[in-house]
Amino acid sequence: xxxxxxxxxxxxxxxxxxxxxxxxxxxxxxxxxxxxxxxxxxxxxxxxxxxxxxxxxxxxxxxxxxxxxxxxxxxxxxxxxxxxxxxxxxxxxxxxxxxxxxxxxxxxxxxxxxxxxxxxxxxxxxxxxxxxxxxxxxxxxxxxxxxxxxxxxxxxxxxxxxxxxxxxxxxxxxxxxxxxxxxxxxxxxxxxxxxxxxxxxxxxxxxxxxxxxxxxxxxxxxxxxxxxxxxxxxxxxxxxxxxxxxxxxxxxxxxxxxxxxxxxxxxxxxxxxxxxxxxxxxxxxxxxxxxxxxxxxxxxxxxxxxxxxxxxxxxxxxxxxxxxxxxx
Amino acid sequence: xxxxxxxxxxxxxxxxxxxxxxxxxxxxxxxxxxxxxxxxxxxxxxxxxxxxxxxxxxxxxxxxxxxxxxxxxxxxxxxxxxxxxxxxxxxxxxxxxxxxxxxxxxxxxx
Numbered sequence: 001x002x003x004x005x006x007x008x009x010x011x012x013x014x015x016x017x018x019x020x021x022x023x024x025x026x027x028x029x030x031x032x033x034x035x036x037x038x039x040x041x042x043x044x045x046x047x048x049x050x051x052x053x054x055x056x057x058x059x060x061x062x063x064x065x066x067x068x069x070x071x072x073x074x075x076x077x078x079x080x081x082x083x084x085x086x087x088x089x090x091x092x093x094x095x096x097x098x099x100x101x102x103x104x105x106x107x108x109x110x111x112x113x114x115x116x117x118x119x120x121x122x123x124x125x126x127x128x129x130x131x132x133x134x135x136x137x138x139x140x141x142x143x144x145x146x147x148x149x150x151x152x153x154x155x156x157x158x159x160x161x162x163x164x165x166x167x168x169x170x171x172x173x174x175x176x177x178x179x180x181x182x183x184x185x186x187x188x189x190x191x192x193x194x195x196x197x198x199x200x201x202x203x204x205x206x207x208x209x210x211x212x213x214x215x216x217x218x219x220x221x222x223x224x225x226x227x228x229x230x231x232x233x234x235x236x237x238x239x240x241x242x243x244x245x246x247x248x249x250x251x252x253x254x255x256x257x258x259x260x261x262x263x264x265x266x267x268x269x270x271x272x273x274x275x276x277x278x279x280x281x282x283x284x285x286x287x288x289x290x291x292x293x294x295x296x297x298x299x300x301x302x303x304x305x306x307x308x309x310x311x312x313x314x315x316x317x318x319x320x321x322x323x324x325x326x327x328x
Numbered sequence: 329x330x331x332x333x334x335x336x337x338x339x340x341x342x343x344x345x346x347x348x349x350x351x352x353x354x355x356x357x358x359x360x361x362x363x364x365x366x367x368x369x370x371x372x373x374x375x376x377x378x379x380x381x382x383x384x385x386x387x388x389x390x391x392x393x394x395x396x397x398x399x400x401x402x403x404x405x406x407x408x409x410x411x412x413x414x415x416x417x418x419x420x421x422x423x424x425x426x427x428x429x430x431x432x433x434x435x436x437x438x
Contacts, residue, residue: 104382104383104386105330105331105382107382107386108330108331108334108371108382108385108386108389109330109331109333109334110334111334111364111386111389111390112331112334112335112338112368113334113335113337113338113341114338114364115335115338115361115364115365115368116334116335116336116337116338116339116341116342117338117339117341117342118338118342118357118360118361118364119338119339119342119361119365120338120339120341120342120343121342121346121347121349121357122349122357122358122361124342124343124346125348125349125354125357126358136355136404136409136410136413137404137409138407138409138410139410
């Protein structure tokens with residue numbers, strides 16, 4: 001080998017005048033570079049470049065290119081310009097691939113256009129559609145179950161709140177009813193105790209002296225008779241216009257020139273205004289030996305007038321209880 | 329460069345048409361895009377390495393997309409679609425990072 005190289009060396013060196021590379025010359029002079037640049041590095045580095053295997057087959061099928069796309073050759077004139085660009089790299093490969101670059105580049109272009117298209121579409125879909133449309137099925141199922149659980153909790157909350165609302169409502173209604181009842185009772189008791197004015201059907205009973213003044217006992221008899229007949233509110237007024245509400249504690253005394261009702265001095269004629277059932281009270285006053293007969297026998301006169309509406313307006317001041325306490 | 333022009337054309341087309349993704353494709357489109365990106369970065373790296381091959385690029389592009397879609401479809405059928413999609417994205421992401429690192433070394437010598 002050494003002898004052969006020395007033999008070839010001077011022959012070549014004489015022609016090239018290049019003494020530094022005698023060792024490379026003996027083999028094939030230029031073909032190793034071309035083939036190594038074209039085929040071998042592809043095989044070696046093809047696996048490094050993360051592209052999948054069949055590079056050997058591809059490099060061997062250089063001459064029968066682009067079986068699927070023969071028609072694209074004339075449709076893509078640009079690849080020739082593009083192919084002129086890369087000669088910085090493998091010049092020989094680019095020159096050799098020139099005829100099929102058009103079709104392959106068209107394919108690449110189509111693929112990349114598709115990539116850009118889908119990329120934009122996907123980006124747009126993701127950015128515009130934040131809803132569940134792009135969510136996977138199992139994620140949807142999980143979201144659905146989450147929502148179900150949440151709905152259940154919210155339903156329980158609703159039920160509890162409705163229950164408390166119902167309780168509060170019933171409580172409020174109960175309070176309102178109790179308040180109404182208490183108000184009604186207070187009104188009744190106020191009328192009975194003489195602290196509230198009253199209005200209703202009733203009578204006016206006038207005692208007019210004829211021969212001698214009407215005694216307080218007669219007036220008291222009339223009041224008792226009216227109470228027994230169901231009178232609910234009464235007042236007595238004298239001839240001077242003074243009016244006294246007749247309640248449970250009212251007393252009647254004979255006084256000079258008239259009667260004293262609960263300490264108030266009244267002069268005749270007296271008129272009792274009473275609210276109650278007019279027929280019953282009139283009958284009670286007119287019974288034989290009753291109020292009317294007694295007053296007439298004592299030298300007086302009783303006039304009873306039935307009224308649709310009478311007003312008992314006189315009030316009795318409420319009295320503070322000092323000893324009695326309610327028992328609850 | 330035709331590839332860049334085609335990419336731009338595709339982007340413009342997508343912006344212009346603004347289509348809606350059919351619901352049948354919705355699980356697969358993101359994975360397919362990531363797989364295609366992986367193929368594109370691999371192609372760029374091969375180009376910088378001077379070993380770019382058109383057919384190899386086309387076939388790897390298509391097969392990447394198809395395999396990614398098939399894996400996701402299989403995962404959906406098996407009930408592990410979400411996890412498998414994550415796995416595919418992780419693997420493709422690792423490959424993209426490796427390719428980008430190689431491209432970076434080529435471009436910046438660092």
